[in-house]
Amino acid sequence: MTTYCSYTDAELTTLLKDGDRVAYAEIYERYKNLLYINAFKKTGNSDDAQDIIQEVFIMLWAKHKKLVINKNLASFLYTCIHHKVLDLFTHQKIDERHVTKLKDFLLLTSNNTDYNIREKQLALIIEREIAALPEKMREVFVLSRYEGLSQKEIALTMNISEETVKSQVKNALKILRTKLGLFTFLLFLIRF
Known part of the structure; x- marks a missing residue:
């Protein structure tokens, strides 16, 4: 009986398409560290890199029956990492815009509230002097x-x-x- 670690990427890909969990586990063990290094270099954040690896491997299993790998397995996985990094950056920019808009709104609301309070105080002073x-x-x-x-x-x-x-x-x-x-x-x- 041969071990899965001696299989080629092409053989593991074929087994993965057939739903072989051990082939999936072998692909994970074979590529997780290299993909992590690649994702970390692009994101500069360990947690983000780990999340990206996890998302790629979840997608790999979820779509194992429909996988179309035109190049070799390594290229396919690196391309998936690249796309996930781009998705992450896009979401971060959207989140930053939302945070900026929220900060602007809170600042504006705070300024308006402060202005309204001062205006009311001034009106009270004026009314008192008129009285x-x-x-x-x-x-x-x-x-x-x-x-x-x-x-x-x-x-x-x-x-x-x-x-x-x-x-x-x-x-x-x-x-x-x-x-x-x-x-x-x-x-x-x-x-x-």
């Missing part, structure tokens, strides 16, 4: 800046002169500018 204005001045200011009424409309609504409206708005802006600081004040004016 601290004298009553009549506050009413004129709110009608002017929030309601968008003209000086004439405010004067009619509050039964005061247009000059008084103009003076009250001017004084309110002066007070707010002083209390809020120039930067905050400019942001407030741009917003409204």
